């Protein structure tokens with residue numbers, strides 16, 4: 001697995017390059033900064049424009065859960081946004097190893113990996129099914145030729 005931590009201030013071309021490169025995304029906002037939460041929706045819109053096929057593996061992550069006293073974005077708001085984007089949601093603290101806060105970082109990465117694998121398995125099945133269909137069609141053609 002390769003992890004790219006984007007700078008957050010990259011230009012559109014850089015952003016597009018990163019989006020094309022990646023198989024999955026963790027979108028992180030700061031629960032003590034409503035502005036960072038508001039940035040998620042347009043970023044997801046941009047991702048949908050750039051990425052084919054759509055519905056790429058995605059996890060929404062609210063960071064800095066250790067700073068509860070400074071919270072600006074509720075857990076429910078995070079959950080609602082994740083439901084809208086049809087993705088998993090966690091809150092975490094990159095600065096705390098406490099159970100229930102620090103655990104979210106690892107869990108977010110695990111969930112993203114699981115989702116990437118699930119999508120690949122589904123795509124693999126589709127590809128296998130379609131190649132079987134091609135073989136069947138070719139055999140049918142041959143049989144038709146032979147019988148005519």
Ligand SMILES: Nc1nc2c(ncn2[C@@H]2O[C@H](COP(=O)(O)OP(=O)(O)OP(=O)(O)O)[C@@H](O)[C@H]2O)c(=O)[nH]1
Nearest residue numbers: 006007008009063064065066067092093094095096
């Ligand atoms: N209390 C607390 N502080 C955090 C947490 N995560 C990051 N920080 C602090 O927030 C500041 C910014 O962290 P960065 O990792 O540079 O954030 P970033 O989003 O990667 O910033 P860019 O490089 O601009 O993209 C630093 O001072 C971190 O120590 C957290 O979970 N809890």
